[in-house]
Amino acid sequence: MTEVISRPLSGGAPEVPVVHDDGTDHGHAEHGATGILKWLTSTDHKVIGVSYMITSLVMFYLAGIMALIMRLQLWDPHSSLVTPQAFNELFTMHGSLMLYLFAGPFAFGGLANYIVPLQVGAPDMAFPRLNALSYWLYLTGSITILMGFFVAGGAASFGWVAYAPLSSAVNSPGAGADVWMMGLALTGFSAIFTGVNLCGTIFYLRAPGMTMFRMPIFTWNMLVTGILILIAFPVLTAAIVMLFADRHFGTHIYDVLGCHLISGRPTPNACGSPLLWQNLFWFFGHPEVYILALPFFGIVTEVLPVFSRKPVFGYKGMVFATLSIAALSTGVWAHHMFTTGAVLLPFFSLLSLLIAVPTGIKFFNWIGTMWRGQLLFRTPMMFSLGFLFAFLMGGVTGVMLAAPPIDFFTHDTYFVVAHFHQVLFGTAVFAGFAGLYYWYPKMFGRMLNEKLGHWHFWLTFIGFWLTFMPQYVVGLKGMPRRVAYYPSGLGWQIYNQLSTIGAFMIALGFLLLLINFVVSWRNPVLAGDNPWDAHTLEWFTTSPPPHHNYTHLPPIRSERPTWDYNHPDALALKHGPHATASGNGRNGSDGSKEKVSV
Amino acid sequence: MVTALVLTGCQVPGFGAFPGKTAQGQDAFKLWQGFFIAGLVIGVFVFVLILWAVFRYRRRSEEMPNQTQYHTLFEIAYTVVPIVVVLVMFVFVFVTENNITAISDKQHVTVNVTAFQWGWEFQYPQYSNVKVIGVETQTPQMVVPAGETVRIFLRSDDVIHGFYVPEFNYSMYAQPGRTNQFDLNITRTGTYRGQCTQFCGLYHSLMLFSVRAVTPGAFQSWAQQEESSQSSSNSSSGPAQQNLGNQSQSLKSPSAAAPLTSHTAKGAIGD
Numbered sequence: 001m002t003e004v005i006s007r008p009l010s011g012g013a014p015e016v017p018v019v020h021d022d023g024t025d026h027g028h029a030e031h032g033a034t035g036i037l038k039w040l041t042s043t044d045h046k047v048i049g050v051s052y053m054i055t056s057l058v059m060f061y062l063a064g065i066m067a068l069i070m071r072l073q074l075w076d077p078h079s080s081l082v083t084p085q086a087f088n089e090l091f092t093m094h095g096s097l098m099l100y101l102f103a104g105p106f107a108f109g110g111l112a113n114y115i116v117p118l119q120v121g122a123p124d125m126a127f128p129r130l131n132a133l134s135y136w137l138y139l140t141g142s143i144t145i146l147m148g149f150f151v152a153g154g155a156a157s158f159g160w161v162a163y164a165p166l167s168s169a170v171n172s173p174g175a176g177a178d179v180w181m182m183g184l185a186l187t188g189f190s191a192i193f194t195g196v197n198l199c200g201t202i203f204y205l206r207a208p209g210m211t212m213f214r215m216p217i218f219t220w221n222m223l224v225t226g227i228l229i230l231i232a233f234p235v236l237t238a239a240i241v242m243l244f245a246d247r248h249f250g251t252h253i254y255d256v257l258g259c260h261l262i263s264g265r266p267t268p269n270a271c272g273s274p275l276l277w278q279n280l281f282w283f284f285g286h287p288e289v290y291i292l293a294l295p296f297f298g299i300v301t302e303v304l305p306v307f308s309r310k311p312v313f314g315y316k317g318m319v320f321a322t323l324s325i326a327a328l329s330t331g332v333w334a335h336h337m338f339t340t341g342a343v344l345l346p347f348f349s350l351l352s353l354l355i356a357v358p359t360g361i362k363f364f365n366w367i368g369t370m371w372r373g374q375l376l377f378r379t380p381m382m383f384s385l386g387f388l389f390a391f392l393m394g395g396v397t398g399v400m401l402a403a404p405p406i407d408f409f410t411h412d413t414y415f416v417v418a419h420f421h422q423v424l425f426g427t428a429v430f431a432g433f434a435g436l437y438y439w440y441p442k443m444f445g446r447m448l449n450e451k452l453g454h455w456h457f458w459l460t461f462i463g464f465w466l467t468f469m470p471q472y473v474v475g476l477k478g479m480p481r482r483v484a485y486y487p488s489g490l491g492w493q494i495y496n497q498l499s500t501i502g503a504f505m506i507a508l509g510f511l512l513l514l515i516n517f518v519v520s521w522r523n524p525v526l527a528g529d530n531p532w533d534a535h536t537l538e539w540f541t542t543s544p545p546p547h548h549n550y551t552h553l554p555p556i557r558s559e560r561p562t563w564d565y566n567h568p569d570a571l572a573l574k575h576g577p578h579a580t581a582s583g584n585g586r587n588g589s590d591g592s593k594e595k596v597s598v
Numbered sequence: 599m600v601t602a603l604v605l606t607g608c609q610v611p612g613f614g615a616f617p618g619k620t621a622q623g624q625d626a627f628k629l630w631q632g633f634f635i636a637g638l639v640i641g642v643f644v645f646v647l648i649l650w651a652v653f654r655y656r657r658r659s660e661e662m663p664n665q666t667q668y669h670t671l672f673e674i675a676y677t678v679v680p681i682v683v684v685l686v687m688f689v690f691v692f693v694t695e696n697n698i699t700a701i702s703d704k705q706h707v708t709v710n711v712t713a714f715q716w717g718w719e720f721q722y723p724q725y726s727n728v729k730v731i732g733v734e735t736q737t738p739q740m741v742v743p744a745g746e747t748v749r750i751f752l753r754s755d756d757v758i759h760g761f762y763v764p765e766f767n768y769s770m771y772a773q774p775g776r777t778n779q780f781d782l783n784i785t786r787t788g789t790y791r792g793q794c795t796q797f798c799g800l801y802h803s804l805m806l807f808s809v810r811a812v813t814p815g816a817f818q819s820w821a822q823q824e825e826s827s828q829s830s831s832n833s834s835s836g837p838a839q840q841n842l843g844n845q846s847q848s849l850k851s852p853s854a855a856a857p858l859t860s861h862t863a864k865g866a867i868g869d
């Protein structure tokens with residue numbers, strides 16, 4: 001069926017249409033279901049991964065449209081485009097969709113689901129049916145959250161963080177708040193199951209020769225992400241259950257009203273505490289920030305070496321940096337709460353500052369990967385570079401915010417809005433779409449158009465800076481976040497207008513992505529197995545891969561099995577002046593044509 | 599970084615932040631300057647490294663580059679140096695934070711600030727509980743003396759709010775069931791705008807207030823004048839009372855005008 005084994009690829013000649021497909025649909029013969037039934041019943045990680053990506057992209061575009069409406073509202077200080085209530089619903093849903101339904105699911109449900117089994121040489125995820133359940137829970141939860149717009153009283157309008165007691169039954173009485181919580185609990189379970197699946201797959205389904213320290217960094221990062229999901233998401237789900245109980249079953253876990261009711265006199269310390277919600281939420285929320293960052297760090301670490309024609313620089317340092325980020329991320333949640341005055345411990349500031357160290361290591365490793373390489377600026381590489389610049393800026397301002405005295409006057413202002421958008425846009429958008437452009441040929445066997453891709457990148461990149469740099473300035477001038485109106489005469493308007501123009505540039509860029517999908521669908525340019533001359537195992541099989549991914553595997557002697565297979569001549573170059581550790585590839589030099597049957 | 603500099607125009611020394619009109623705000627401002635410069639140096643360094651790699655190592659031939667994977671010396675350097683930098687920064691953070699949050703034991707003017715949806719109440723327990731209340735349709739003003747210590751006791755009647763005066767370089771949550779206290783040493787007279795920063799529901803955008811810092815003499819005469827004009831409507835009420843018991847009455851009002859009436863009514867009952 002596949003003749004991939006016998007054909008070493010010569011260099012990176014991306015757009016040569018190499019056809020291996022012999023006309024039959026791989027896998028369907030043994031699986032039966034086709035068409036819509038395939039999408040509804042499949043337990044194949046590739047089908048589920050694509051479903052995840054399509055759904056999360058729909059969420060991304062919806063949340064983007066909400067952002068555009070908000071930017072239009074803020075064009076004028078007293079705009080009457082939307083009501084304050086609608087504005088509050090819009091930013092709540094924008095944040096919820098982007099964080100809960102796009103960034104996470106796109107990474108660990110979409111890309112990781114598709115790529116991790118391929119990268120470790122496994123036929124599927126460890127628990128395929130649990131995987132399907134994850135997706136359907138995610139879809140159901142997403143629809144449930146969106147239903148908020150159609151219930152009486154409108155969607156949830158307490159911000160994506162749902163601070164108590166604003167989220168209580170008294171302050172947010174509508175059903176919109178309830179469907180938000182139900183939807184979040186459903187997607188929370190979906191995330192937990194996916195975390196279990198990722199850990200199980202990576203621990204137990206690696207192919208012969210794929211030791212832990214030969215795993216691609218993307219897979220490493222998804223393992224750590226899976227562990228973080230298991231630490232963080234149950235806390236969120238439990239916190240939401242308690243919030244729901246407060247709203248409907250008469251408990252007083254997060255509000256002080258009950259103190260009076262129970263004891264008959266106002267004794268604030270006797271019972272419920274709004275602060276408890278913040279502690280629980282951010283104990284989820286800060287690891288969540290890294291659940292939304294590590295997969296994207298992983299993508300960049302795949303893309304940069306391939307388009308530099310070099311291995312990852314400092315592979316092991318990269319792994320330990322990821323592990324230390326994960327460890328530190330569980331001890332910094334209170335830096336979101338400095339202005340509560342309740343958790344103002346220097347400990348949290350120190351740990352938050354320390355996260356800059358492993359992140360810095362990653363930065364230098366990425367630069368080291370490009371150093372003295374042969375850089376080729378295809379679309380995935382452009383988006384990865386966009387990530388580097390965006391995350392650098394977001395990281396530097398993040399260090400500033402770790403200092404409580406600076407946090408005091410930037411907290412809840414547009415400075416913070418600019419900071420976390422630069423971080424999250426840098427990861428989920430720049431790195432996320434780097435991953436999409438990078439793996440799209442593997443998933444669909446066809447290339448995305450380079451010209452459209454570059455236009456998409458440049459519009460997004462310029463729009464990104466135009467949108468968020470003015471927000472730092474206006475934040476320092478004192479503009480709070482989550483306001484539908486702002487005072488005129490303070491000089492804030494021009495910065496808001498620049499922001500709005502930038503947002504529409506980004507939107508234009510993402511319109512081009514849709515056009516790119518259509519072009520690749522109508523006029524396919526076939527990708528071949530390995531259009532980028534990439535390093536990792538997934539590029540060894542066909543594009544798209546057959547039902548159980550591999551008929552044969554190359555020998556796995558380093559973290560770059562496909563590269564080793566295709567470049568037996570380059571092995572000598574590995575022994576550069578500093579290529580010391582791990583002896584990668586040395587054993588493979590004489591056996592690079594051997595096959596391992598699976 | 600460069601864009602930030604261009605956008606902030608000629609205020610380069612302040613890097614866009616306010617110099618701070620309180621002693622505490624000036625401390626925060628100095629830390630901000632230090633952090634900005636440190637961030638600028640590190641940011642530009644990394645930025646230049648990336649740019650250099652991008653332009654210098656563009657693919658010019660099909661020649662295979664050296665497959666370097668590790669350089670132990672560099673890796674140790676860029677682990678150890680950032681740790682040292684971070685620890686030095688932390689020392690400055692620690693010292694500044696202690697200065698800003700310190701509560702003085704000197705003579706001070708106390709103001710009990712209560713936030714509610716969507717307005718503010720400023721109460722002066724040392725002056726027969728003189729009270730200023732305002733909502734989104736009628737912005738309240740907190741009058742305080744400049745050059746003296748002002749002690750703020752901050753809490754909320756309903757949801758969480760944020761007490762934020764940009765020119766003081768300071769904000770703090772007003773929370774139900776918890777009272778935060780902090781000192782403000784305002785250095786110059788003037789009127790400073792303030793606003794709720796923590797999202798608190800429908801009219802959060804309009805929850806404004808202002809702080810008018812006057813000379814101590816002017817403050818005394820203002821307080822006495824208010825005392826005499828409010829004495830008929832005010833009876834005694836301690837600073838820490840008049841809270842939780844009546845919360846439910848100030849919650850969730852359907853219109854902009856309603857909070858004013860409901861809160862005023864509540865205040866009357868509470869006292």
